[in-house]
Amino acid sequence: MRCLLNLSLRSTGAAAVGLFLIAAGSFASADEKKIDFSRDIRPILSNNCFKCHGFDEKQRQGGLRLDVKDGFGAKLESGAIAVVPGKPDESELVKRILHADPAEKMPPEASGKKLTPEQAELIKKWVAQGGEYKTHWSFIPPVHGAPPEVTAKEAVRNPIDNFVLARLQSEGLKHSAPADKVTLIRRVTYDLTGLPPTPAEVDAFLADNTPEAYEKVVDRLLKSPRYGEHMSRYWLDAVRYGDTHGLHFDNERSLWPYRDWVIKAFNDNKPFDQFTTEQVAGDLLPGSTLEQKIASGFNRCNVSTSEGGSINEEVLVRYATDRTETLSTIFLGLTMGCTVCHDHKFDPLTQKEFYSLYAFYNSAADAAMDGNALSPPPIMKLKSSEHEAQFKAFDDEIARVNEQTAAELAKIVYVDPNPYAPPTSPEPQEFVWIDDDALAGAKLEGDSPWEFITKEQGPVFSGSKATKRKAAATSQHFFTGATKTLKVGGGDKLFAYVYLDPADLPKTVMLQWNDGAWEHRAFWGEDAIAFGSGDTVGHRKMGPLPKAGEWVRLEVDAAHVGLNAGAVLNGLAFSQSGGTVYWDKAGIISKTPQDGQAFESQAAWESFEKVLEKSSVPQNVRDAIKIEVAKRDDNQKKVIRDYFLQSVYPKTKPTFDTLQKQLADINKKKTDLDNAIPTSLVMADMPTPRETFLLIRGAYDKKGDKVSIGVPAILPPLPKNAPPNRLGLAKWLTDPGHPLMARVTVNRFWQQYFGQGIVKTAEDFGSQGSWPTHPELLDWLATEFIQSGWNVKHIQKLIVMSGTYQQSSRVPPEMTQRDPTNELLARGPRFRLDGEVLRDSALFSSGLLVEKMGGRGVRPYQPEGIWEAVSFLGSSTQIFKQDAGESIYRRSLYTFWKRTAPPPSLTTFDAPSREACVVRRGRTNTPLQALLLMNDKQYVEAARKLAERMMAEGGATPAERLTYAFRWSTARKPTDPEAAVLLKIFQTHLADYQADKPAAEKLLAVGDTKRNEKLDASELAAYTMVANLILNLDETVTKE
């Protein structure tokens, strides 16, 4: 019964609920001719008896199973037989469900299950009628049955109507009158494009009196690119598409090319079998194209994590399970999730079969940890010809710089002043590590960016720049990952120069060195920085604050902070507690040779370089140096000399530094370009498949029997020659003999138009799912779909061309009781539009909509703090930064989807979070929705733009203008009484805003677009408020 409950109706009170429970009951008993096991009996058994008498062997009691044909006639442990055809009195099943003794009566009280007297009676009657067993309907392949003859022949537009009218006829009902033309064009435009018709389109349709007028509209809409956008939205809910990883950090990830692929596939009317194959196994198709690989991103839509401490094996099991469940829901309409831990209680699906299906996904090549990366592999890069041209230009530039370098080198005459110099200095030398710029490889970080200042901007000690930091509390800048490391020897000292602003003294200054960890700290002043504790190497107090107003050299014995001989440093942090602090050059005093020291003598440099364990000198140069001087060939000599002159010798180095910098700049641009090329997550399998095991109770570390790739036995076997991978799985799904795939798909299409599927539980076609309201119609549509070559647009057109679809959606009074949810289809569909459609329509009718297709997700208006309230510090989606300009006004399909905090303008209208597969949205009616439509900036701005449009295009009088706006939202003209209400409200608002012009100005300032200053503010504000009213009308937010 629950399935009949319309969620939104629930709030209308218990009386209404009671009424339609009775109504629903009357459908079930309407067909008295013959009891159908599958429709009438199995749901009762499955709900009440299968737990102990079903598929699950371990739970089975008394030797009785009621889920297979043989179970009914088999001899039970007691010797009795459950069902003796035609003889209810001899049938143990009937005896026990009607038993007077509570100890004997089934189901037992302890089970919490109970049959109603009607249900027990029905079972008895079924046995009396012969007790015929049928396999659950959805596992039997559909037949393309002949549409039934009906008496209301004039109402038939296509075969869909035969099926619907036959059912209505048996209930003594008929179709409603056709919807008027205005309602119809609005309905079909919404259904095929997700946007309303323009007044001009409505007028054109009204003016076209040819019999094909409607079909022409339908064909036009099916060709519109908006069609693909609208259809994709439903699909993206199902595949759980999002723009973030979904777990833990919830960083951005790049999968939008897949989203764009889906849109294009719908617009190109890609046959649904191909559509399916490319998504499930695009990467495995022989010679697969870039597009097909991108399509396989379908398999990468699952949520992923990189949470520290996770156990990889467990995470991989979750990914494969999620993918298997999603595939089952979308293509099979089966709740395979139930079989992760045990055999299915209701459907003939075993746990082992789950893991056989899971085995298709168990060898996925993506890692357990996504690395919080934008593009965790495997990925594809979408390199365009423009990108190629840019790369070529960079390469040409590099060649030019190299030529110039060679020319400069050729000009130099160098004579070594001291060819026999000793390799290292006997005295410790000061070596500067960082002075005016970032070190190679070092990542400059901090709680706010590094601020380099010049002598004009403040005190500088050495070179041309110092760094400055002003802070209110603990603050720091630091780097790690320097490739030019600092090598610590025995007795070394570390140093840095600091200048404290006497007018803004810090409490503390602190230096920290990184040798892989940060636990080496020295501080001056108070103990006000909470890094480290006690008198340890991670927390050394060096003394009072250095003298302010002058540069002071800070020096620390390396050993004092735990940096002993052999330590290699890659990072340094400058911290302070409050105040304004300047830092300048820092380094080491050491006997140990350091990377990048200056040498006048090439021989001295070579000897020095030879003893370094690691160095930033390129490997080919290092290799050449290691060869004895006498044994070097000309090329080796040149390599060494050229490097020395370019990078070491102080007299020539500056010339080449400039060239090197040019080269580095070009290479950086090249890398940036490479990084800017869009990527999309794709699917791939590991070269060697993982072994798959049944997991006991679904636990990743409790392996049961080994299983191989396979499909549930109740369904057809894998086609012969199907490869044992996802490609084989796709072949199996799209085999014309598959009983579920086409049915499940056309049912979802039907649901888009009528608000509910022929099978209401679109996600469950198993025995616990709802019985189809029109089983023969479902089968006819499914087979029609297959026979048409899986032609998606063909099915859409069939549905909207049917008389059933074109009926008026008015609810006749008696039908509110008899068929409140419109299960019988005696009227057209009427229900609230989805959040995306509402937002897009407001943008559209106000003229704000920017119809640019595709690309990275955009960030339109969103109330402040939605992301920040939940986000992980450091996440790439921690802080919401709204876009500017046209990105605000794109279709909602392109809104950036952060899965741990999805857009409230959509979730308020029942959009799912996209963390898990959803094929059927709820449809609630709440005060939060009312608040959103009244007050959300996006809708207020749209109201103002609609008001400007009224005043510019709508005519001269208020009445004309109000009618114009009304038409943009509802397609029709208001009736006289309605127009009178609009005018009355307008005049009240006008009087109020004339009395309070500043209020009018404030209202008109809402939104990023500027108001039309030529229009009178009070008048425009009054129209804005009426537009706000019109955008909130029940009719505006409803498809009628």
Added chain:
Amino acid sequence: MNPVQNHMLSETRRYFFGRMAKGLGAAALGSLLNPKLFAADSASANPADEALKSLGQMQILHHAPKAKRVIWLFMADAPSQLDLWDYKPKLQEFYDKDLPESVRQGQRITTMTSGQTRFPCAPSVFKFNQHGKHGAWISELMPNVGSIADDITIVKSVNTDAINHDPAITFIQTGSQIPGRPSMGAWTSYGIGSVNENLPAFVVLHSRLPAGSSSQALFSRLWGSGFLPTKHQGVALRSSGDPVLFLSNPPGVNEKTRRTMLDGLAELNTKRAAEVGDPEINTRIAQYEMAFRMQTSVPELADISKEPQSTLDLYGPQVKDPGTFAYNCLLARRLAERGVRFTQVFLRGWDHHNTLPSNIKKLAPECDQPSAGLIKDLKQRGMLDDTLVIWGGEFGRTVYSQGTLTKDNYGRDHHPRNYTMWMAGGGVKAGLVHGETDDFSYNITDKPVHVHDLNATILHCLGVNHEKLTYAFQGRDFRLTDVHGNVVKDILV
């Protein structure tokens, strides 16, 4: 009478009723209560029936409830039970000694510490004192909670299945580690509904992180409705901007202007309803009226200016600063007063993998006085008896140090095997310590309470049998506790 007309009439009545109530101001709080409460008055004269009345999907409660509402002070990121509640004096002898293998028993640990060569025991640096008539040991970090020891039950034996934040917090909130299930507040809203039609049944409050703290993320799924209708999802009251999303009229639109617009809207929608006959239109009219009433009732709720100083003092100095945990605790009481069923106050920042002593010293004071203040405030109003308050997070922390251990510094990794929560009011015993752990706070030695048991117990206090509150989805009757959970009778009155 035609039921549609009938329905419309009733909606119109409510429509006027709502407008009148607004005029009466805050004194009319009672009249804003769910009409379903009054509607049934004449039908059920029996007070026992009255006690069992449900306003949600359940027709009647499964048993008489002890709690009418729940406030969960949710300590996200997992506070250390070893430094707050679980007193382990013997641990001092084990300082820097490896956790005996006989205790650890090869249990799985996170990959953050599984690479450590040693697992040195880190006794707490904090002093513990005995509080209350039963002498419960509570850390010096929680002196105010110590002062209410006689009002609370401390459960030292809570345990969970998950070892990392995201799955563990999802697990305790929804009964499953995998996203997609309804949260406990959503189940409550669905099952027993709300007594106040002008406020959501389930409200979530986020506390600002204390300066200098860092924390894990939260996820909207933690208060989401999963497969239940979205009207049951938690509504996050925000501390800056609109307390409820989109509550305020846009600039330049005052209450009168909004009323004018809504009058026109109601008139046109009513005409359309008569024309089209869809009862859904009447529901929509009613929802717009409720939205209008919320525009008054929610700001009134968030306005604490009329609270007496003596009450504010209970919550500590931060109470006047919106967004602090102290402010949120006071707001939780105000929500409870107005009949909100389930309030969840999140406090993040307990993820002390390193330098735990100095970090917890900063965070605990933000938490201690407001938590205790809430209990005292509820008690002085006589509301503690039917309000269940819960304090705790998603798991505990390890006895062994993560990273370097010194006498006064250590870190602690995730520990799912046991941790401590406390509860008060709403049917829970006052002045009790339940469950025990070994000398290392590593294993439970007495009366384990699994997260499913805890959730079953909370529902039980509300008059709900956790095995019977179900929702059919994907062919299965789902419930908060999956197929697990036992009510912890020992802690109940």
